Amino acid sequence: xxxxxxxxxxxxxxxxxxxxxxxxxxxxxxxxxxxxxxxxxxxxxxxxxxxxxxxxxxxxxxxxxxxxxxxxxxxxxxxxxxxxxxxxxxxxxxxxxxxxxxxxxxxxxxxxxxxxxxxxxxxxxxxxxxxxxxxxxxxxxxxxxxxxxxxxxxxxxxxxxxxxxxxxxxxxxxxxxxxxxxxxx
Amino acid sequence: xxxxxxxxxxxxxxxxxxxxxxxxxxxxxxxxxxxxxxxxxxxxxxxxxxxxxxxxxxxxxxxxxxxxxxxxxxxxxxxxxxxxxxxxxxxxxxxxxxxxxxxxxxxxxxxxxxxxxxxxxxxxxxxxxxxxxxxxxxxxxxxxxxxxxxxxxxxxxxxxxxxxxxxxxxxxxxxxxxxxxxxxxxxxxxxxxxxxxxxxxxxxxxxxxxxxxxxxxxxxxxxxxxxxxxxxxxxxxxxxxxxxxxx
Numbered sequence: 001x002x003x004x005x006x007x008x009x010x011x012x013x014x015x016x017x018x019x020x021x022x023x024x025x026x027x028x029x030x031x032x033x034x035x036x037x038x039x040x041x042x043x044x045x046x047x048x049x050x051x052x053x054x055x056x057x058x059x060x061x062x063x064x065x066x067x068x069x070x071x072x073x074x075x076x077x078x079x080x081x082x083x084x085x086x087x088x089x090x091x092x093x094x095x096x097x098x099x100x101x102x103x104x105x106x107x108x109x110x111x112x113x114x115x116x117x118x119x120x121x122x123x124x125x126x127x128x129x130x131x132x133x134x135x136x137x138x139x140x141x142x143x144x145x146x147x148x149x150x151x152x153x154x155x156x157x158x159x160x161x162x163x164x165x166x167x168x169x170x171x172x173x174x175x176x177x178x179x180x181x182x183x184x185x
Numbered sequence: 186x187x188x189x190x191x192x193x194x195x196x197x198x199x200x201x202x203x204x205x206x207x208x209x210x211x212x213x214x215x216x217x218x219x220x221x222x223x224x225x226x227x228x229x230x231x232x233x234x235x236x237x238x239x240x241x242x243x244x245x246x247x248x249x250x251x252x253x254x255x256x257x258x259x260x261x262x263x264x265x266x267x268x269x270x271x272x273x274x275x276x277x278x279x280x281x282x283x284x285x286x287x288x289x290x291x292x293x294x295x296x297x298x299x300x301x302x303x304x305x306x307x308x309x310x311x312x313x314x315x316x317x318x319x320x321x322x323x324x325x326x327x328x329x330x331x332x333x334x335x336x337x338x339x340x341x342x343x344x345x346x347x348x349x350x351x352x353x354x355x356x357x358x359x360x361x362x363x364x365x366x367x368x369x370x371x372x373x374x375x376x377x378x379x380x381x382x383x384x385x386x387x388x389x390x391x392x393x394x395x396x397x398x399x400x401x402x403x404x405x406x407x408x409x410x411x412x413x414x415x416x417x418x419x420x421x422x423x424x425x426x427x428x429x430x431x432x
Contacts, residue, residue: 034243038241128236128240
């Protein structure tokens with residue numbers, strides 16, 4: 001989606017514009033719910049997490065600062081944090097399923113009015129998936145536990161029966177490779 | 186790059202992923218406050234983390250979820266969900282309004298030490314008479330116009346550089362911003378640590394200082410870029426003076 005369009009919507013939401021909020025929800029609901037369901041495993045809990053995310057957007061849109069992140073980055077950070085909060089509070093069983101990055105992030109139909117930006121959006125998603133897929137499996141494994149489950153170094157080491165130093169090394173190597181692949185400066 | 190960087194760079198990706206414990210975060214924050222290179226590197230990792238969620242499968246939620254969302258945002262704000270330590274935070278933050286103070290102080294101190302540091306509790310219990318409260322002091326932090334509903338309490342040992350900050354009512358910040366505690370003495374401000382608040386606006390921060398905290402004249406909290414600043418650059422949200430400074 002166009003970051004500038006999203007930023008405009010955020011400003012309107014901050015002023016209490018319900019139509020802007022509706023459009024923002026329609027644009028991003030599948031991204032947020034998909035991430036929450038992937039992390040939490042249970043549809044009911046993922047729905048609650050999704051509600052938490054968008055309620056926070058509605059009530060705190062004025063705190064969004066365009067200089068620091070795109071609205072979608074902010075939204076994803078909130079969504080991940082809400083899901084990890086629920087995981088850490090033990091509200092879901094962590095063994096329901098292993099969260100994964102998509103093999104191919106096929107998206108649902110774009111929201112009306114967003115057709116023109118959908119191609120670019122799909123392209124960006126595919127870049128992320130490709131970059132993650134190109135990581136060695138050992139690195140992807142530790143990154144998955146860190147990103148989707150918020151595991152600390154110690155928790156990852158225990159879960160995978162690895163030395164702590166190995167965990168840190170693999171996370172750093174994975175993140176360096178992703179940074180290069182995604183062109184993050 | 187200075188010699189500290191070698192020990193810090195391994196942890197920067199994990200900082201961006203938000204999986205470090207408080208001690209590691211504190212150590213990195215201290216370093217980032219004066220290292221542009223590492224701060225820049227963290228920003229690069231932040232950008233990666235910010236996009237990783239795009240690789241998760243997109244799944245349309247049930248259509249009924251939108252109606253539930255609309256009902257929720259139209260409704261008055263729900264009571265705060267119980268958080269770990271939230272009841273304790275409220276006890277400390279609401280302390281000035283509670284009585285009898287001595288009893289509540291003892292209770293709060295016992296709870297506080299019981300959950301955070303048994304060894305120090307033992308030291309307090311065995312260091313003198315009664316509850317050991319003579320070794321402890323509190324500083325209440327009052328809100329500025331930037332966060333009118335906020336409040337905070339800093340509990341500290343008079344002779345040590347260790348304490349606990351508890352805040353509530355602070356607005357949640359964008360991922361790129363953090364709250365930073367400042368320890369103030371003769372106009373000089375030293376970072377006392379960085380923290381973020383829960384969705385309910387609450388946080389606890391373990392504060393460590395090379396000097397006894399009670400020697401500082403005042404304490405303040407400002408909004409800073411993630412990783413902290415060498416001196417306050419953002420809006421001040423809370424502040425308070427020690428009794429010694431008030432005298």
